[in-house]
Amino acid sequence: MASASLRNRPSRFILSNRVSVKPDERKRKAEPTHGMNRTEANIPQSMWRNRRSSSRQDDQAKGRFSKNEKLDPKHMRMAQSLGVISRAQRYEVQSEIDKWVSFDDFDLLPSIKEGIAKGALKGLDTTEPSPVQKLAIPVLTGQTTRRRHKQTINDKNPYETFLIAAETGSGKTLAYVVPILDQLKRSEEASRKNDTAGTNMEKDPAPKAPVKELFDLEIPIVEPKEDKENHGKPRAVILVPTSELVTQVASVVKSISHVAKFRTTMISSNLTGTVIRNRLFSGPLDVLVSTPYLLSSLAISNPKILSKCTHLVADEADSLFDREFIYLTTSIIDRAQALKKLILCSATIPKSLDNRLAKFYPAMQRLVTSKIHTVPRRVVLSVVDVHQNPYRRNKLLACADTLSQIAKEHSEEGFVKKVIVFVNRRESTTEIVSFLREKGFDAANLNRDTDDRRNTSVVDYFTGPKVSADPEAPMLEKMKVLVTTDIASRGVDTKTVKNVLLYDVPYSTIDFIHRLGRVGRMGKRGKAVLFVDNDTNKAWVKEIKKSMFLGGPLL
């Protein structure tokens, strides 16, 4: 059994610091002019230690760093981390982003623009595209072509590949949904025009009826059957790792589809076989949102299900290309023989995935914002040591006390305060919920073992709009607490949640980013509280806090 100290150690899963760089450009690092625009030397820590022994070099270094910075090896590491995206790349990304102001600047069909304004972003004060949308939409629609990134389609690269990587809550879903819907609509209109042209051609020379011979057989006139050729064959497929995300992403697609008229459906394991069959095969289908498990098993019984798929998205790509899913994901991609665009999307790109993608898709175009792997500075992280007084190792008490302090705060006046408590193990959720309920909190748990239907309604509540609170109700009744595992940390759009508690120290920086990413979404403010004890790697926590304070990536 793993000891407590082992459990609290950060995992060896390391975030990539070269996500935005194409594999062939990485080699250029050896060029003598590389890194001339750096403000900090990119010296490995080991070399830095050797250098300190030399007084001459030490003197040189004195000129470059202030007294504290020079002596702090952690700061050296930070300086290297901040060099993740070089100034030139950052400048390039920023200048591309700055070209666009509103959705009207994009070369999108009017029905899609209407779908964004009246559907996806309905009721929002601002409807300006977010930075990742400004970066991805023009490239994915073909409005901007960067010669350096041009992908040649040939036998080796039969389709274009893209990686959208940006910080949590930055609007990545719309960044891929909008161009896909636009392209589907355009190809639909093009084929309709072709059909009309074909019909007109047929009309012109009226075919002569063949002269009937005396003993000619009467051929029965077959009524044209309803064209079932396209039933159950979506033109675009969006893969996400969990059923909760299936519902969420499908609702974004539907919000545009209602206005722009698309046939969208979603399937997940909590639906019965009959419902899934009806949704898939009752008519032609434009967009399908599914988990890889379900779609790959359907593809075995219906081998043609992916035959019309021209656009495929793997959202939360770091999950869909990890050991659990990679076989399913790649088998789905391989079955899509008509594929034109493969889009991978994620808020975190671990080094292992980055290397795998560089190997699988060397020509992949990387649409990466400079804030990748950062937690918005609007999110404030505080740390509570449960070993200290007044908690004396009682973590449950520390959690309840923190929650009651949040309940007392004069924030979110008139609305129910929604708080999420993240734990590492699903068994802990039940224990914490029963303790909190004993203390009078309105708490619910959510993990892989809880009932699917109840999960859906809980997720709906926490991802839904603000809920008015009864002004007469007692303080604790104006707060809802969700105790959950990572199931609710990836991609779940908890836009009205202002507080998260990290009851357990996350296993990796990646988990940190996703859990903290449930607050501070799309420019909002948020607070996070992390509970630590004597087994926690406090140096690591300190570094994370520092990176957050500096607005740098958590590496």
Ligand SMILES: Nc1ncnc2c1ncn2[C@@H]1O[C@H](COP(=O)(O)OP(=O)(O)OP(=O)(O)O)[C@@H](O)[C@H]1O
């Ligand atoms: N242009 C926009 N203006 C205002 N709000 C937007 C815009 N685009 C998206 N949003 C809103 O921002 C929120 C976050 O969007 P989304 O879920 O796509 O983020 P994300 O980057 O995929 O997050 P995560 O990494 O956690 O999956 C959603 O509530 C969405 O409605």
